[in-house]
Amino acid sequence: MSNGKLDRRDFLKVMGVGGVAASVAACDGPSYITSEQGAEQVIPYLSPEEYVIPGKGVWYASTCLQCPAGCGVRGRVREGRVLKLEGNPDTSLNAGKLCQMGQAGLQNHYNPDRVTAPMIRDGGALKEATWEQALALIEEKTGPNSGISGSRFAWLTGPTSGHQGVLLKAHLEAMGSSNHFVHEVINTKVWQAVSRDMLGQSMPTLRLDKAKLVLSFGADFLGTWMSPIHFSGQYGKFRSAPDRGMLIQAEPSMTLTGANADLWVALRPGTEGILALGIANLLIHKEKMDASMLPAAARQLIDRYDVATTSSNTGVSGDRLVRIARHLKNKSPSLVIAGASAAGHAEGYQAVAAAMLLNMVLGNVGKTILPTNEFPFPQLKPIEGGTADLGRFAKALEAGQLDVVFYDGANPLFAAPGHLKLGEKLDAVPFKVAFSQFMDETTARADVVLPVASALEDWGTHVASYMGDETAISFQQPLMEPIFPGTRSTGDLLLALIKMRKPGPFDEIDDFYGYLQSAIGTIPGAIKGDGEDEINTQLWNHILQKGVLEVPAETTTFETSIPAITLSDHSDNAGYPYHLVPTPRAGFYDGRHANIPWLQEAPDQITKVVWNSWAELHPSMAARLGVEEGDIVKITAAGGVIEAMAYIHKGIHPEVVAVPMGQGHTEYGRYAQGRGVNPLSILDPGNDGKTGEMALYGTRIKVEATGRAGRLVKTGATETQHGRKIVATITGDQLRRTEGS
């Protein structure tokens, strides 16, 4: 074999790998390899590992962590690698379906820009270190002898739940701190606050499939709002004959959901609440609907918004208002929801409350808005994220209250508006530790970087914020061995940190997996029989196979009340006459997926642009500026300037410029770095008065042409069908004639 000669015995020995290897090496090397060289590709055919059948994919259940919705996934594993993700059909949350971000979870896992070894800041730069060195440094700075305790320590994380949440809280407790800042740009905190105040629970179950009409104030429930795949499933039924539902979407710039509306209403940003009250006014006075359930104050408020007032504030014509009210009257039950563009203002809470009020006038509560069962384990409940925490975090930094900050699952230095000056403030914090898969903006300025396992390499349990009908714990299990041996499980690290800081109940537990199993063991009947001490492996395996554990839940009822709502009229701003909409889109989401090549190459749903940022303009705005598609416009807000290429279409209010979130990374690997602009960086200061959530849609801007042009890369050479029958459209009346009941 050594001379490249092959006797019969050697030939047979290598045949098992030769078939694979030969095709790889065929062009520029010998067409065979030795058994030694091929050893790592050899699978012992006679005694294969459990379940490993060469050439046969096996499906394992887990949980998708690409966004906070918590869909169940199944990964196809072959020869020790996960090759494809699909939705888990055993969940009612996503019922076997996945979005593009979920599909692209693979490229998060296999990303070539993963951090593969711990790093420690040394002389200004991050340098690779060993785990022992990194953990020793963390012990020195945060251990029992560090002198750090109480409010000097903080965690800044993304939303979390389940047993990771328990460990996070345990670590905070061991540190003697209660500083847990939970950051999530795309969230439903305002909706939850309104629901809590008006219905008595923050996440009521929504049934689009039972509604004959959905009126949505900027809730992008098909793209980014709450639980998009769950609602897409409902939408499929909602759009089914014989009782096909109608969708009306009112928003400043078209979202994916708006792009599917029967009636799309361009709305001046910040007037969502007024539109809702104006419609309520028409329902009561024109359509003669009963409003006796409303307190006198609410009725007086509604009376203020007659057609003329509503129209002048919102920019929606009177005819259209009448038409919307008529549809709402005729198509009952309906469902009114309000999303990011309604909530993202100083009066965001008020606007969402006005939408909820409309549900009460229409009698939707109890029909399409139903009480959600109570999840029985409070310690596992989701720890919700929002943008209010980023403001609180910045305040704590400004007051010099923090000496040590740990990050996990959040990238505040990318997502924070410039006016928070978070970079400077964080630089003043003496010790920052990032649990991170990637070198993002925040990680790059940490003092210690701990490379963590990907979602497909780690254990975990997850409880979805929006659960719908099924009260369940969703399980996350490794679908393959870690790609990079230098990475570690977040759960294992949390356990190590807790033990490092304070002796306690976790000392007996070896690793996160052991903890998880013993913790699930305490759930009655889950994996132990009656009166049994030992874990029943069969039951445990069954849970892992299924991916979800349904837990007993108590039914609940609504306790409705109607808060006082106050809304201001729309006001002009001479210096900054226009509005900025930082568009959230399924794809890059808040920017976390900009490092995934499939999603960079996946055209934006509305503009069809790839690999870059753009500014959406209404044709009238474009004409005023004298720009055409691809021309670069300069967008100036009080807090900064960004430039982007124009994309011109009519799915936007004439006073609005929309720039997508997600690009504009200064770090974050080869696919994300140095592409496009980040609209979050120039947001005006301002919060929703009630919840403290940032007014993401409240930024005023001016727009100018720069005289320069770029290359806007997008699919499709044409925006119209040129009279051809490509996407054929028929009217609802025709459908009722053929497929109606």
Added chain:
Amino acid sequence: MSIVRNFIQDWSRYRKGIEDGGFHEYEHMWGMVIDLDKCTGCNACSVACYAENNLAVVGEDYFAHGQAMHWMRIERYWDEPNLGDKASKDTQEHGASFMPMMCQQCNAATCEPVCPVAAAYHTPDGLNAQIYNRCIGSRYCANNCPYRLRYFNFYSYYETSWPSPLDMQLNPDITVRDKGVMEKCTFCVQRIRTAKSDAKMDDRKIQDGDIKTACQQTCPTSAIVFGDLMDHESDVHLLWHKHQTKLGTPKQDKKNPELRGYRLYEQLNTEPSVTYLERVREV
């Protein structure tokens, strides 16, 4: 003369649909229905296709030159010619119009007869197949495709598309294509083959639902239905039947012309295996 007569007879028999007792030597006739009223244009199908079929990411520059490899792409139009011209409207009245476009698996495919080396051929499953290692890159097929659904490897995209360890994700059931080869949607032929072989191992026939294409499986609103048009119990056949869409004709002769099924550009006589259901808008 008999040659000509045979040719004409065979041709007319070939042109008949499978329902009309036409060319019957197919084992299966894989077909699809896409309900445009349920399609939200979300792009999940497209990314699922990238994951399933080893589609190369070509990057911004090549993309700008029209070299993207999106076998399943979502087209978006702003107008609605059927509902009349709304161009005069100030802002968009309805949403956009989305069209998931992939190889229509034509049964009288315009791409097949022009291939000088018969790399584009028709399988006994009614699939319009592409034999990669026979393809010489003449690009005649792409030139002849009225749907613009064939994608040519102008460069060795694989060299930059999957830097390690991204290459570990590649689906070993199918190839990675190199420079000079034409590729396109296969209706996930690897899934069809696997299901057929599994059915054979179990000594049974393929059942409806055994095969799900990657786009269908992930579609969040279940807008895509795939199956065997020759299986009269299959969902896909029932939908074609319900909407009175048939193979074997360039113009559907519907009893009720208001039914929603139509095939894209079927007037070109390409015999697509995909029926779209018209989108609905309340006006």
